[in-house]
Amino acid sequence: MAEVRKARKEAAVAAAPVWSVDPRTGNPREQVADEATAEEVDSAVRRARAAGAGLADRTVRAALLRTAADLLDEAAEHVIEAADAETALGPVRLRGELARTTAQLRAFAGVVDEGAFLDIRIDHADATRTPPWPDLRRWKVPLGVVAVYSASNFPLAFSVPGGDTASALAAGCPVVVKAHPDHPGTSELCASVLRRAAARVGLDEDVLIVVHGFEAGVELVKHPLVSAAGFTGSIRGGRALFDAAAARPAPIPFYGELGSLNPVVITEAAAAERAEEIGAGLAGSMTLGAGQFCTKPGFVLAPAGAAGDSLLKTLTSAVSETEPGVMLDHRMRDAFVAGVRERAGLPGVDAPITPGAGGEHTVSAGFLTVPAELLTAEGGPHDLLLEECFGPVTVVARYASTDEIGAVLSRLPGNLTATLHLSDAEGAGTAPGAAELLAELVPLAGRVLVNGWPTGVAVAPAQQHGGPYPATTSTSTSVGATAIERWLRPVSYQSTPPALLPPELHDDNPLGLPRRVDDVPVR
Template sequence: MSDVVSIDPRSGEVVEVVAVETGPAEVDRLAQAAAAAAQPLDALGRAARGALLRALADALEDRRADIVGVADRETALGTTRLNGELTRTTYQFRLFADVLDEGSYVEAAIDHAGDSPMGPRPDLRRMLVPMGPVAVFGASNFPLAFSVPGGDTASALAAGCPVVVKAHGAHPATSQLVFDVMSAAATAVGAPEGTLAIVHGVDAGARLVQHPAIRAVGFTGSLTGGRAIVELIEARPDPVPFYGELSSLNPVVVTPAAAAERAAEIGRGLGASVTLGAGQFCTKPGLSFVPTGPAGDSLVAEMAGSFAGVDPHVLLSERIALAYAEGIEQLTSTPGLTTVARGDAASGSGYVAAPLLLSAAAGSLPRAAHEELFGPVAVVARYTDETELLTALAELPASLTMTVHTGDEDDELPAAVTRALGDRSGRILFNGYPTGVAVTWAQHHGGPWPSTNTAHTSVGTSAIRRFLRPVAWQSAPQSLLPPELREADPGIPRRIDGVLVLPAGGR
């Protein structure tokens, strides 16, 4: 088995050996331990799992300086960004603890025995229960919020599912550190052994996906990687749910009225959004539609300031850097695409890349501009009228987001754009930028294929729904029912005989 090494992307050099790739026997042991932990973790109940989540948040916060330091050395994302990401990460754990306290996520429903228009009915009670052990694949671009301590882990644990995380090879030292912190905290509050585990290595991840103990898989990464995992799942004798967040173009439309009113503001905002985190966000606005004419020209010129003559950006890994280099070579050689602005040429050691802004006519937009490319690159499509714009929008793939910038003089165009893209987007933004994804009760981070393969979200409280399954109890004795379905008020909202009943206290 090979060593798992941690590389500094600023230099491209190996800094330390973190671990040895996890072998088949160890993957099997960890998966079996997760299976053994499933029932005890569920039996802890909502209050104890909430305490577990808050303990994990506190433990990560206590090691903030160490975690941010290792993550910055390993990702080059900067301490400001990583401190913010760790804050988001601990907030996610605490928010899911609040979800457990509130309790409506179980969708408890009780229909008492009695007469119905179809005749007598039995006593039926239904709620959502944990699915079982979950495999989570850490993402390269969020070493905290979408990795070992990320939203998939937080929502699965909240649901009552043990988690085995496949650490991402781009930040193994960060992954191992936060796992060690979380594992110790889980043990300290009495979580069952096997509640949390970690594996390293591609082969270990593949074996984990196909292990019979694993009941669902959460993944954030490339479309290619997602398809590979789907193939592994389909080869199982018992395929399990796969929740993949995969690829997204995130189109932005600027109306003529918006460009006329605030060209400079929008141009700066778009440029900052594209280059944020070296363009390594799944919500990066990769394609923007801007009207032709002086106002649109001013907007693009302002946007170009985020690209022209700036220092090369450091990318997360060699694989991402190579893919970026190949991608921009293809784009710059594609007929119909013109370079608007480019950063200083990348040189020296490390995984560096020059930011790039390109332009094309919306009426003859090359297919290459429809593809997501990880890194600080974007295309501006210039449109002459509404017909040309809507025709171009009709050809776009589905995305996590769509954005419309509107002006005071707009009439029907924003509605027409929303109709054109709304059924192919998971989040519809107005006068903003998609790279900010708030963690809230109302958030949805998903969309039709190829952005995701599911109707669920990976951000926000509804993410817990991915790791739950419905069960109905018929004519069950009270002693055999979950507390949420017994006659006594469990302190959560329930639907009883068709009527929504709030708990005592009216929450």
């Protein structure tokens, strides 16, 4: 009897269907795939590994990335339609996200072409050293199969064709993506485009494979042939996978982006000078995409008193004009409504506009206020206000003194971003205090902004999208040129005959790569 139940259960797991769901109604749209069994995950990893050999050629890698971008552009209407049906993010936003995704693929092709990421260093033998130095030539090689865990809130830019995939392929690593259950159809569609791109440049399509299912994701991070993982999602899910990666017999790097409060500090002088501009800007940033950005400003330190009141008046008016929005799925909607209710019920917390359930399937934006002094002591119920609440809500803490700003900032966890709003004189350094405030923000985040808003992450070489835990589980970035560094490891060749060296390490530099030779940069 137990055997029968076990067999049934196994059969049920093997056949668990993956449905595409319409978040605007909560209704299932179509069955897209089945969840992968442990055997299927194993097969996917082995096939990806075998296919990965073709990625050793950097020219082919660059061609793959550019072809993937071209084919995604060609399939744009299908991709946007599929993503909108599953995420309700809307065609305008998704068109922008697709443009960002293809630009990102092309940017990594440029990174591959240039070759600086190989970090080539050649030290010729030096008998004058004590002890003598042998000939040493170092570059970076791909780690192996990379597991990518897609984000709910970016069905393109942080999912199948997103930054983790692009940077891993650029590094020469085949990829197995665990699709997000909020957009399985989009994931399958994008995977088919990327696999077509692989075939077109002469690669095995299995350099990218998509699997579905929670258990499949757990199997994936534990698989002995998986060499590293990239993740964008919640603290709870990301930490569980991080722990599994660290607990392996041979631990692997786990590059997770988990959660971020993205604090904003508005000085008294800034509020006095630009109350309306800042209030309107904050409303726009915190409600953008129904507040479903990892860089949403979720915590604001604003001055008590008249200037702050004026700012909040604009914020109130701007937020109240925001239409109710559809969140990515109903579980998130429920979590948002419950999270807001719990926070709003805390003593001393007011809700000038109560965020929460909009219609049956939507949420309405709002914000909460609290005296900053309630947040300076550790361990109280108000600590909840220092945790991210995913959705269109922010917490405005009103401070009475600069000391209170510092006391609250010192209690914040790590963040992707931290923002400072200053008056003109403070920004110009002709009024005091700004440098000190900025120095308090830098330890809290990977990106600091002045007089801007953190939503919107440019795919630029100088970007840093990552910060102290729990913002990320590493010191790296998941956006920008240096994201490629996550998937490489250095290898040094000692006293190796030229016939056996890769051309990248030959003395005559036949590929024209940037290198350091005898500790001097040359190109």
